[in-house]
Amino acid sequence: MCGIVGYIGKNQDIRMGIEALRRLEYRGYDSAGAAWYNSDKKDIFLVKKAGRIDNLEKAIQESNLVSSGNPFILHTRWATHGGVDDINAHPHSDCKNEIFLVHNGIIENYQELKEKLIKEGHKFCSQCDTEVLSHLIEKYFQGNLEEAVRKALKEVRGTYGLAVISKKDPGKLVAARLSSPLLLGINQDEILVASDPSAVITHTRQVINLDDNEIAVLKPENFFILKEKPVIQIEWTAEEAQKGDYPHFMLKEIMEEPEAIENAIRGRLIPEEGQVKLGGLSSVEKKLREINRLLLVACGTASYAARTGEYMLEEYAGIPTEIDIGSEFRYRKPIVDKKTAAIFISQSGETADTLAALREMKEKGTMALGITNAVGSTQSRETDAGVYTRSGPEIAVASTKAFIGQLITLALLTVYFGRQRDMALVMGQRIVSELAKLPELARKVLKQAPEIEKIAKKYKDCKNFWFIGRKYNYPMAMEGALKLKEISYLHAEGVASGELKHGALALIDENFPTIVISPSDSVYEKTISNIQEIKARKGPIIAIATEGNEEIKNLVDDVIYIPKTLEMLTPILSVIPLHLFAYYTAVALGKDIDKPRNLAKSVTVE
Numbered sequence: 365m366c367g368i369v370g371y372i373g374k375n376q377d378i379r380m381g382i383e384a385l386r387r388l389e390y391r392g393y394d395s396a397g398a399a400w401y402n403s404d405k406k407d408i409f410l411v412k413k414a415g416r417i418d419n420l421e422k423a424i425q426e427s428n429l430v431s432s433g434n435p436f437i438l439h440t441r442w443a444t445h446g447g448v449d450d451i452n453a454h455p456h457s458d459c460k461n462e463i464f465l466v467h468n469g470i471i472e473n474y475q476e477l478k479e480k481l482i483k484e485g486h487k488f489c490s491q492c493d494t495e496v497l498s499h500l501i502e503k504y505f506q507g508n509l510e511e512a513v514r515k516a517l518k519e520v521r522g523t524y525g526l527a528v529i530s531k532k533d534p535g536k537l538v539a540a541r542l543s544s545p546l547l548l549g550i551n552q553d554e555i556l557v558a559s560d561p562s563a564v565i566t567h568t569r570q571v572i573n574l575d576d577n578e579i580a581v582l583k584p585e586n587f588f589i590l591k592e593k594p595v596i597q598i599e600w601t602a603e604e605a606q607k608g609d610y611p612h613f614m615l616k617e618i619m620e621e622p623e624a625i626e627n628a629i630r631g632r633l634i635p636e637e638g639q640v641k642l643g644g645l646s647s648v649e650k651k652l653r654e655i656n657r658l659l660l661v662a663c664g665t666a667s668y669a670a671r672t673g674e675y676m677l678e679e680y681a682g683i684p685t686e687i688d689i690g691s692e693f694r695y696r697k698p699i700v701d702k703k704t705a706a707i708f709i710s711q712s713g714e715t716a717d718t719l720a721a722l723r724e725m726k727e728k729g730t731m732a733l734g735i736t737n738a739v740g741s742t743q744s745r746e747t748d749a750g751v752y753t754r755s756g757p758e759i760a761v762a763s764t765k766a767f768i769g770q771l772i773t774l775a776l777l778t779v780y781f782g783r784q785r786d787m788a789l790v791m792g793q794r795i796v797s798e799l800a801k802l803p804e805l806a807r808k809v810l811k812q813a814p815e816i817e818k819i820a821k822k823y824k825d826c827k828n829f830w831f832i833g834r835k836y837n838y839p840m841a842m843e844g845a846l847k848l849k850e851i852s853y854l855h856a857e858g859v860a861s862g863e864l865k866h867g868a869l870a871l872i873d874e875n876f877p878t879i880v881i882s883p884s885d886s887v888y889e890k891t892i893s894n895i896q897e898i899k900a901r902k903g904p905i906i907a908i909a910t911e912g913n914e915e916i917k918n919l920v921d922d923v924i925y926i927p928k929t930l931e932m933l934t935p936i937l938s939v940i941p942l943h944l945f946a947y948y949t950a951v952a953l954g955k956d957i958d959k960p961r962n963l964a965k966s967v968t969v970e
């Protein structure tokens with residue numbers, strides 16, 4: 365949520381910063397801005413513009429402001445406080461235009477601080493909460509920027525990742541973090557600060573994650589943080605975070621779903637033992653044998669993976685499992701004991717609500733496990749142990765391949781917990797062998813992309829959609845609906861098939877299609893009854909069915925087939941057409957696929 369780039373080193377050209385900022389645009393794209401030190405003029409220049417980074421780049425080109433020098437700081441915004449306009453865009457500065465900063469997060473006591481600062485004579489020009497930080501730093505500035513930042517932050521309540529420069533203390537960039545991700549990219553003759561590794565990847569793969577309450581002082585030749593910190597290697601390459609020949613990141617990432625499965629299972633299946641190897645859990649393996657209850661906590665799409673995990677873990681591992689969304693869990697009074705473990709699921713590992721729930725559980729002494737895609741993320745650092753999904757960088761705001769990675773990881777965990785308990789060898793072997801077949805089966809589903817595109821075009825003018833499913837595929841109904849609304853802005857809801865008759869059916873008519881997820885599983889016949897109920901009310905139906913099911917063609921309007929697999933693994937195949945359906949519908953409607961309105965990747969504010 366919002367993107368920060370800061371740079372100090374050999375490069376003198378702000379266009380380098382713009383290039384890095386572009387790789388963060390998926391984090392927020394309401395407005396963008398840059399401030400850079402010009403060493404000839406001994407001054408800091410500022411340009412900021414509402415809209416996309418293209419607008420900022422154009423404004424910089426037209427400004428005739430020479431960029432020869434650094435440090436520079438840049439920001440791409442997802443608005444929280446203050447409208448989407450040039451003034452509220454970052455960087456923000458103090459009264460004398462000497463201190464400039466970019467900020468991610470929310471200053472919760474900004475109103476109170478602002479009133480105080482106004483009384484002291486400070487002049488504000490924006491409605492943005494961030495502006496209080498620049499005035500606070502101005503208040504405490506006596507020639508040393510980091511000292512002023514340190515004093516200012518003592519007065520602040522809320523969350524921040526920030527990068528600050530001052531023309532009165534040049535040759536230095538100060539970065540600080542509290543509950544909003546920030547890392548340093550370390551390279552020869554240059555140091556970058558960024559809210560996300562994608563920004564630094566073309567410069568360096570060596571990063572250091574800042575921890576909460578840490579302040580880093582960056583100079584061209586070195587950096588200073590109070591604590592000795594490990595350098596982490598980014599595991600993916602810059603190329604992996606490029607669109608390549610695909611028109612959108614989302615399509616590329618859907619097409620990478622088979623690979624996401626392969627990566628998640630690589631080296632982890634032990635077929636003969638019907639077991640899986642999860643290195644990230646080895647330190648807690650013994651303790652996990654004692655666990656008799658699981659809590660799964662996540663937000664958005666990841667929460668649908670959690671919900672699927674609940675069915676898997678209860679049916680095959682026999683562990684009572686409860687799921688909740690992070691934003692609610694943090695305000696509940698969860699009843700936990702020493703035999704409870706909580707599993708937090710997050711692609712980014714930076715989702716504020718999920719992290720808050722994690723911290724609440726840690727506070728209670730509950731074992732916290734993580735499933736994340738982001739190596740070195742806050743979640744991965746704060747959990748006791750965990751499993752990486754290894755899905756590779758996901759850039760589109762709508763999560764697809766990372767979701768598949770989460771489902772696979774939950775299936776692996778099911779075998780892991782199950783085999784620690786009552787799961788028979790043959791059952792473990794069966795799940796493991798079906799998991800190994802999934803990449804090929806997923807490829808088969810993707811081959812139907814042209815047909816799914818035709819179906820999407822056929823229904824694109826409908827304004828409302830139900831997605832229904834039962835058991836393992838109920839969460840997929842919610843996932844399909846979320847994806848469609850996120851990127852096409854059509855109204856869609858995921859409903860448990862059995863709930864239709866309790867209300868949702870009232871809306872069905874010839875213009876209200878339903879996507880029915882109906883693989884040939886243990887609840888297939890029940891789902892067929894739902895299909896009949898919808899048809900009796902003239903509702904159009906698109907069915908996701910198992911290959912070989914010819915009968916269903918006579919009951920519904922359109923069918924998309926998925927290959928046969930174990931019931932518990934059907935969601936991994938049934939969700940692929942749902943991702944494609946959402947994608948092609950949004951394309952047919954001419955929407956901004958990778959950067960849907962009002963949203964941003966990674967929600968780092970509450």
Ligand code: AGP
Nearest residue numbers: 664665666710711712715762763
């Ligand atoms: C998915 O398409 C969404 N953009 C969103 O629901 C996302 O899954 C949610 O914000 C959780 O993100 P996380 O996995 O990074 O925690």
